Structures are given as C-alpha cells and as structure tokens.
Amino acid sequence: MAHTPVNHPARPIYRAIGGLVGLYFVVFGVLGIIASAGDDVLAQDGTKVLGQGTNLGFSLLTIVLGAAILAGTVIGRNLDVAINQWLAYALIVLGLAELAFIRTDANIFNFSIITVIVVLVLALVLLMVGMYGKVGSEEEKEAWQKARLVL
Template sequence: MAHTPVNHPARPIYRAIGGLTGLYLVVFGALGIIESAGNPFFAQDDTQVLGQGTNLGFSLLSILLGVLVLAGTALGRNIDVVINQWLAYALMVISLGGLAFIRTDANLFNFSIVTVMVIMVAGLVLLMCGMYGKVGSDEERKAFEKARLVL
C-alpha cells in the first residue's frame, strides 16, 4: 500500500494548484516564445521572461510540460496524480541540471539562478499536488486510515 493519502479532504484544492502550475508553465512558455522569436533554438543570451532566463528551446519545453499538467488536471481519475508526480521529478532534474551547467557553454536552456529556483519550486508544488490528489474507493480510504493509525 502506498503511503500517500486517499481522498484527502483538500484534494480539490491541490488539483487546482496543480492546474495553476500548469497554466503558469504555459504562459511562461508562450511569453518566452514571443520574447525569443528570431533567436537560435538554444541561444545563450540575455533573453528574460518574468525575470527568468529562457530561450526558444526551454519555452517550447515549458509549454509542452504545462499542457501535460493541464491535460492531467482536466482528465482527473488519478491520471493527474501520475502526471504530476512524474513531471515533478522531471522538473527537479531539469532544475538541478540547469544549476550544474549555469555558467558553462552547456547551459542549453539559458537558465539563470531565478529560473532554477522557479522550476524547482514548480516541481515541488507538482509533487505535493501528486501526493495529495489521489482518489480511491471508501475501502481504500479506510485501509489507508487504518494503516496510518497503526504507524
């Protein structure tokens, strides 16, 4: 049995927060495409959107990830939980990779420190939404509560 709560009372709030995170990624990506239009795909210049360094490649990736989060939020039925958890881990890896290469020529996504922090926070928020958004039957909820009270 997983250690994530089933039918958490604040589940709709977490689902809405996950959707807002996806919406932020889409808006950031769209603004990034507008700002970096005409630049090379992985340009390493001073292009900034909402105070974050970006380029065309990272803007497109942000839109893709945001659309995936929004699609999962719209579908629900624990699909959003799986999508939020996997994309949360992906965002954290991207953020740590960006931090590792921030002052090198390998900074493909033109990250700045602010970008690293925002992407890491977005990943942590999606992970939280994935942990508390699980839906299940009453039997699953009772089994989780029984196991939780034993611990």
C-alpha cells in the same frame, strides 16, 4: 503508495493548484516564444521572461509540460497524480542539472539562477499536489487509514 492519502479533504484545492502550475508553464512558454522569436532554439543570450532566463527551446518545453499538467488536471482519475509526480521528479532533475551547468556552455536552456529557483519551487509544488490528490473508493480510503494508524 501506502503513504499517499486517498480522498484527502483538500484534494480539489490541490488539483486547482496543479492546474495553476500548468497554466503558469503555458503562459511562461508563450511569453518566452514571443520574446525569443527569431533566435536560435538553444540560444544562450540574455533573453528574459518574467525575470527568468529562457530561450526558444525551454519555452517550447514549458508549453508541452504545462499542457500535460493541464490535460492531467482536466482528465483527473489519478492520471493527474501520476503526471504531477513524474513531472515533478523530472523538473527537479532538470533544475539541478541546469544549476550545475549554469555558467558553462552546457546551459542549453539559458537558465539563470532565478529560473532554477522557480523551476525547483514549482517542482516541489507539483510533487505536493501529486501526493495529496489521489482519489479512490471508500474501501481504499479505509485501508489507507488503517495502515496509517498502525504506525
């Protein structure tokens, strides 16, 4: 992407923020599995973890998402940028879909409004991290600077 900065000076901070988001998803998922142990996978009961509605299915999903984010953060080499951006888009779609179905039987992940807000905020944080974490050669950085200055 031509508009994505290359070798941003704060990229280590953005990478750490992405790792923290992944760690939050893993911790939330583990706590969710503990809280919803013995329930159905897609139970729509009052199970809450950290103030957010969840069930066993969403807890497992957050562990997988968090592990993918953490793996991308550890590996780096712009793999973290791709993972963060694509998962951010997927989380935005998930959050908006669950918002649309929050008071229906289609609320398969037992979302509450707080869960929707947290998922959407974390998705936007991941998108920001993905946009500013790109690493490249000095030639790519110079080409990006020249393209940016043309505007």
